[in-house]
Amino acid sequence: MSIVMTTRPPEAPSNKVASFKPTLLQTEEHHLCPGCGEPVAIRLVLEVIEELGLAQKNVSIIGHGCYGSFIMTMDVDSTLCLHGRAPAVATGLKRMRPDVAVWTLQGDGDMTSEGLAEILHATARGENITCILLNNGVFGDTGGQMTASSVIGQRTKNTLEGRDATYHGHPIVIGDMVAAMPGSAYVARGSVHNAASIAATRRLIRKGFQRQVEKKGLSLVEILTMCPTGWFVPASGGADYMMESLGKTYPLGEIKDISASE
Amino acid sequence: MPMRLMDGSEAIVEAAIMAGLRFYAGYPMSPATELLEYMAEKLPHHDGVCINAATEIEGVNMALGAAAGGFRAASGSCGQGLALMQEAIAEAALNETPIVIFNMARNQQDYFQATRGGGWGDYRTITLAPKDLHEAVEHAQLAFHLADKYRVPVIFMGDNLLARTQMGTELPDLELEPLPEKDWQLDGTSGGSGMSRQIWTFGCGKTNNPGPGPSLHWERIATKFDAIAEVEARHEQGFVEDAETLVVAFGSGGKFVEHVVREMRADGHKVGYFRPITLWPFPGDALEAASHGCKRVLVFELNAGQMIDDVKLNVLDRKLVKAIGGVSFDESGLNLGPLMDAGVIRERIELAINGASK
Numbered sequence: 001m002s003i004v005m006t007t008r009p010p011e012a013p014s015n016k017v018a019s020f021k022p023t024l025l026q027t028e029e030h031h032l033c034p035g036c037g038e039p040v041a042i043r044l045v046l047e048v049i050e051e052l053g054l055a056q057k058n059v060s061i062i063g064h065g066c067y068g069s070f071i072m073t074m075d076v077d078s079t080l081c082l083h084g085r086a087p088a089v090a091t092g093l094k095r096m097r098p099d100v101a102v103w104t105l106q107g108d109g110d111m112t113s114e115g116l117a118e119i120l121h122a123t124a125r126g127e128n129i130t131c132i133l134l135n136n137g138v139f140g141d142t143g144g145q146m147t148a149s150s151v152i153g154q155r156t157k158n159t160l161e162g163r164d165a166t167y168h169g170h171p172i173v174i175g176d177m178v179a180a181m182p183g184s185a186y187v188a189r190g191s192v193h194n195a196a197s198i199a200a201t202r203r204l205i206r207k208g209f210q211r212q213v214e215k216k217g218l219s220l221v222e223i224l225t226m227c228p229t230g231w232f233v234p235a236s237g238g239a240d241y242m243m244e245s246l247g248k249t250y251p252l253g254e255i256k257d258i259s260a261s262e
Numbered sequence: 263m264p265m266r267l268m269d270g271s272e273a274i275v276e277a278a279i280m281a282g283l284r285f286y287a288g289y290p291m292s293p294a295t296e297l298l299e300y301m302a303e304k305l306p307h308h309d310g311v312c313i314n315a316a317t318e319i320e321g322v323n324m325a326l327g328a329a330a331g332g333f334r335a336a337s338g339s340c341g342q343g344l345a346l347m348q349e350a351i352a353e354a355a356l357n358e359t360p361i362v363i364f365n366m367a368r369n370q371q372d373y374f375q376a377t378r379g380g381g382w383g384d385y386r387t388i389t390l391a392p393k394d395l396h397e398a399v400e401h402a403q404l405a406f407h408l409a410d411k412y413r414v415p416v417i418f419m420g421d422n423l424l425a426r427t428q429m430g431t432e433l434p435d436l437e438l439e440p441l442p443e444k445d446w447q448l449d450g451t452s453g454g455s456g457m458s459r460q461i462w463t464f465g466c467g468k469t470n471n472p473g474p475g476p477s478l479h480w481e482r483i484a485t486k487f488d489a490i491a492e493v494e495a496r497h498e499q500g501f502v503e504d505a506e507t508l509v510v511a512f513g514s515g516g517k518f519v520e521h522v523v524r525e526m527r528a529d530g531h532k533v534g535y536f537r538p539i540t541l542w543p544f545p546g547d548a549l550e551a552a553s554h555g556c557k558r559v560l561v562f563e564l565n566a567g568q569m570i571d572d573v574k575l576n577v578l579d580r581k582l583v584k585a586i587g588g589v590s591f592d593e594s595g596l597n598l599g600p601l602m603d604a605g606v607i608r609e610r611i612e613l614a615i616n617g618a619s620k
Contacts, residue, residue, distance in 0.1 A: 026469040055454040057414060061327070072468050076453040079330050081354055085323040088315075092335065093448065095311045096285055100331075100450035118323070121316040177304040204422055211421025 022046040024055060024075045031069060035235030037132050037225030037242075038067045040192040041201070042105070044223075045132055046074060048205045049101070052213065058101040059093060061086045063110035066141045067134055070105075084115025087122035090129045100210055103130040108149035109139045112172045116148070119174065119220075126183030126217040131207045133174065133220060136227035137246050142232040148172040151249040157234065171249055175222045179256040185216035187255040193225040193239035198253070207257065216258050224250060265432050268315050270424045271296035271366070273431045275304055275336035275404035278336065278362070280435060284499065285328035285335040289609050292596050293422040294339045295364035304470040318346040322363070326350060329361045330461050330566040332447025334406050337366030344417075352417050358446075360409035363387075364418045366425040368596050371514060371589075373568035377542040384484040387539040388412070389495060391419040391479045393517040395429045397539075403436045410441050412490055419541060423514045426594020460489035490543060497545035498537045501527055502552040503581060507532030507615055510549070510573050511562040512538050514602065515587070520560055522607045533611065541569070546576035553577045560614050563587040564601055586610040 021028045026044040026242040030039050045198050049058055056078070062071050064083040071080045081089040088102035111119050112134050119131065138156055139145040144190075146163060149171050153162040163171075179187035190201030201223055208219035222244040224246050226238030233241045268276070275297060276396035286301040288294070301531040311328075313606040315321030328335035337347065354361050361480075367373055376389040387551060388408050388469045395584065401418055409416040454468045465479025466472070471510045473479060498516070502508060511519040516537035524537040536552045538545050553559050559577050567585050570594050574580040586607075590599030 027458065040504055048492060050454070058453055059331075059448045061452045071462060072466055075456060075458045075468070075470075077448040077450050077459045079357070079462070081326065082349060085319070085350075088320045088323035089327035089330070092285060092287065092324035092329070093314065094327075095313070095324075096328045096331045096333045096335075098451065102450075118320055121320060124312075202362050214536040256304060 012156045033229040035228040035238040036218035037192045041223045051086040054101045061090045061104045063106035065107035087118040097232045108135040109147040112148040121255040123181045123183045140230040185211040186219035189222040264611035276385045277399035279407045281403035285325035286316045287313040293425045300525045307591040313509035318343040322347040322350040332444045338363040348380035354415040355385035358413035362405045366420045370564040386487040391513040407438045442577040484572040495545040496539035496542040508556045509560045549576045560586045
């Protein structure tokens, strides 16, 4: 084994051992903020889709939020639908194309504020779709306002002294609600705050899509994603802040797996 | 197909399915409820799906999803329900998803809603307003054809009378020009190809295949609607050549007016009728020609004055244009009122003629 000298500069450029860009992304570039968790979560979804052999057999229905810009880079058939309506649009498409994996990509503002009716009714009908929720407890795209998922005490631009349950209401824990309904097949909550949570979340996403392939019903994979800009914390502090705030209201783990109980 | 006695709603559903409708999602509201009921009954027998949506908003967005997948899809309600669908109708226009929206209206108060719309953006909505069931079963087919041809939302504007009157009807299979394959449909197969498909109101395209971006995209959409307006305006007229009085009405009102005008012609009155079949594009040039030389242009509509704006925009001397309609409901508030009556219409036309000559 040759010894790499560290006392002088390398003689040849170093090579990346592997590209980390998923095949289903047209470019690694994105315009989201430093420290954002969404690109990591989206990368996981695309990797899982490819792994499961669904690359030429899936359609994404994308909501409105920062992640929406990935409609320009994700190399899958996509539509960016009206705010909150992704599970409805997915329902129409899935009912007509039952053999295509149909998945939604929504933020917590999109799913729990604007689109609560759509996700709950899609679950009630047991629509065989996979819903990916990127939960950062804030409207990131508009610059940091309260969503229905903002946690108690969370400072946003319209809860300046922190979310107060008596004034702003309580956060909606959508994962638990969906899990409680008979139409859901799989509900889990992951996170992307460190390497271990990223690896674990990948498995949750995989199970979510598998339940759809098995035609078991609706799967919801909620992923806690860092939004340091929307939380007004330094980019490097997003991960710790997230687990101290959102992490306590939204504990990680599988909430329901219909296949495990069979 | 032999003539059958059918509810208007049933015949419209049969015609839509014959035209290839495979997905419907709706929410019950009088008088559009029967449309949903017949859809629920019949679509599953034609490889189709009918979903009882939780809201009109959910229903129309489901239809958008099915249409994005390449299938002929529709939603429907009355004007009150279409009010909730406005955002999605605009979205369909701006992201070029062909859908049909059935408005089985309670009255004629949805003219502005259909022709001006309540969504955002520079969009228009082709609106077909049949005068009776015979025309309605053709329009139910034409609506899907036009929607696919131009990748636009199309409104089918019916009413209570059309929805709930039983008529002996044939279901003629309209011969329409063949349309190209939907190479834009989201069937999920193009992932990883580098040229995956996209349906998006902002028209930005993808990294590998950039689109024009929002400003140029929306300009192109607006230009498309201008082109539609040039060629798709439809109308019906009668006795206009020597008419001193031209009566303009749409939908069921047009049928009533046509009847009254024929009666008055038989009695020697120089009256003609003009009926826009497409409320948008409004047949303005045809109305301008038909009203040429008239002493007065009377507008009969069961509302406080909506279509009259378009009539005034197209009759050269707008001072000749007079309203002879008005707000008129039955006691329920859900149905056409006593003004939709041949005798009353004739009185109002005669009053306008005689009043002017006094």
